[in-house]
Amino acid sequence: MGTQERKAREFAAREDLFLDTARKLILSDGLLSLTMARVAAACDYATGTLYQHFSSKEDLLLALSTRMAGDRVALFCRAAAFEGTTRDRMFALSVADVLFAKQCPEHFRLAQYVFTEAVWSATSDARRQAALEGSQPMCEEVRAIVRKAVADGDLPDRGLRNLDLGVGPWTLCLGMHTLVHADGLLSFYDVTRPYGLLLQHIEFLLNGLGWKPLVDDVSSTHVADKVDRLCRDVFSDLCDHESLARLLGDLGTTP
């Protein structure tokens, strides 16, 4: 019975088509003007067919967000696999997140919207489950790094569990992404180069956690150099001259 499998494959392919198209439409016309009818029409299907895949518009958005998150997870895992001290690897996770934000800025915008109660509660259980499970690998990487750091004696656990120690950098990143995407807020408060600051504060936090080897120099230049090195070693495909320059510009090398 290859029929079932073929159908399943075709169904999955069509779902990808819908999601790809939705992404393109959002990119070109914005999230506001995305309608189910437009997505369907752009794929030459009837509106009703969309509902074979997604229980609601919100469900589609969550599916799209989850798929984008896959790329984020991939970057994350590359960062985690980087050879270096546990501290360097933890730092690299944040850099991966910053690079991802540059590479796919629409992801955080969408994710922020989707995790809103009003949207989240209109999604299907299955899709929510998939969203949570999709980002589980990131958590596992964090847990593993913290575990090794504690085992190696580079990080005192203070009675906290692995993820409880990792939750600090996590929320720091998340909070900064949120600020960056709150339009006008950072410029109102004259906070330039937010991601540069984020990475400096990550270093501060890791120092405060007593994560060895401690970093003495947490200046913006030092952080920029570190990022520069990481980009060469781990993210060379993402940091061509152009984007690296842009990233460093935003990080703010000293004038």
Add this chain to the structure above:
Amino acid sequence: MGTQERKAREFAAREDLFLDTARKLILSDGLLSLTMARVAAACDYATGTLYQHFSSKEDLLLALSTRMAGDRVALFCRAAAFEGTTRDRMFALSVADVLFAKQCPEHFRLAQYVFTEAVWSATSDARRQAALEGSQPMCEEVRAIVRKAVADGDLPDRGLRNLDLGVGPWTLCLGMHTLVHADGLLSFYDVTRPYGLLLQHIEFLLNGLGWKPLVDDVSSTHVADKVDRLCRDVFSDLCDHESLARLLGDLGTTP
């Protein structure tokens, strides 16, 4: 010509009525089922009258969020006025935020939604300006505390400006609020007592910034004790037996 003033006063009073009513409706029926018609009807006005005050539904939501933020700012300022070291006061700001989250959980839900691009971009310029200006005092408090800490030699500035140093705790809080309100996420990852962890990580971060006097013991009990003391000294009206017990429960005193 007192007529103009009276009218302005009545207009402002009606706006308050609309916002109060919207808040109650959200509290009882949820954000999803809030409609402009329902808000108007609940106040015995026609739908069109609402649009004399708010250029769109999103505009109303932003206005509501901004008004709620006023209470947050008030708590913040009380925390900042607390007598103690600059470090204690900085810590107190985060406690104020946690208390506010307990006292008014709907605020962060709403704020998260409102700061979403899809909503934010449908609001009026005036309202956006008001929202930004409304939270400015919080920023000023942070700046002032950092300024004094640096001046007193309790905090090395490392070439960073006042707010650049305060942005760490800020994003840490914001990120945790975001995680807390992403329904199911924290329980999925088995992160209990998020706000207890937040305050511990605030201490870690402040230590990492070299903010004197450094705190040796960043255990959950020590943090809980500190919060306990703050509640007695500064937030006694908010921390009756009940709510304090609940708060400490969530913060997680050692078992």
Add this chain to the structure above:
DNA sequence: ATCATTTTTTGAATGACGTTCAAAATACGC
């Protein structure tokens, strides 16, 4: 108090969407 004029309120009408579902089309197994 009266009346012309301005301002405000009203709520039915409009249009845009998300969502549904009966009918039509297609695929499938025999």
Add this chain to the structure above:
DNA sequence: GCGTATTTTGAACGTCATTCAAAAAATGAT
């Protein structure tokens, strides 16, 4: 081919946000 099961279709429905012409109320000069 043919009967049946599955899938697709897109018009129809209901809900809302938003508008605006008409009605009502307020104003202020006489």
